[in-house]
Amino acid sequence: MFPKDLRNKLAELRITSLIGTINLENIEAVREDLLRFALSSSQPAKLLIDSSGGFLAEGLFLFDFIKTIDIPVIGIVNGRCMSIAVNILQACSKRFATSHSWFMIHAISSGKKYVFDNDYDREIEDQERILNIMYEQVLDILTKKTCKTREEIDGLLRKGDKYGRKLCAIDALNMGLLDRILSENEAKLFQYVNRNISVLESVEIV
DSSP states (O other), rough: EEEEEEEEHTTTTEEEEEEEEEHHHHHHHHHHHHHHHHOOSSSOOOEEEOOOBBOOHHHHHHHHHHSSSSOOEEEEEEEEEEEEHHHHHSSSEEEEOOTTTTEOOOOOTTHHHHTTTOOOOOOOHHHHHHHHHHHHHHHHHHHHHHSHHHHHHHHHHHHTTTTTEEEHHHEEEEEEOOOOOOOTTTTTOOEEEEEETEEOOTTOOO
C-alpha cells in the first residue's frame, strides 16, 4: 500500500490504489476512498491495481462494494493483477492495463490456513464449504465478464491450479478480462509541474 501522504494526494485527484496483498486493511482503505469520491461528485474514479492477490473473502467484499457505489470506477492495472485481484478488476466499469502488466488465474487453494483475513476458525469442514461457495462465485464473475463459458473458465482455473495460469496483457485482453491495453501516451496518467501533480485526462480512458 502507498504511504498515507501519497494516498491522500492521489485521493485529491479521485485516484485510489490497491497495491500489494489484498487484506482487510487494504480494502478498507480503498472503500474509504471510493465512498468519499462518491459522496463528493458523480465523476469517475480511478483504481490503480498492482497486486499478487491475497484473501479471497476480502477481495469479494471489495468487488461488491465497487458495484454498490453510484460512480464509474475505472480499473487500471500497472504491474500485477493476480488471483482475486483479477475478480476485483471485473467490478470496474472500464478495465485497462499497461502493456507489460501480468495476470494470473487459478483454482482456489484449500491449502490456505484461513479463508478470511483474521479468521481463526480451524474447522476444516467449514473452511472447505466456504471455499466451495466462493469458487462458484468466482466462476460466476469470470463467466459474466469474459467471452468464455463457465465450463471453459473452470477448466482454465483447474489447469492452473498448481502454479497458476499466467497471462500477459494481450492474453488477458483476448480472454475478455480487459477492455483495452493502454497506449504509451494513455499510460501517462500524471504530470508534475511546479511541484504540483495533476491528472492527464484521456477521452478514451474516461
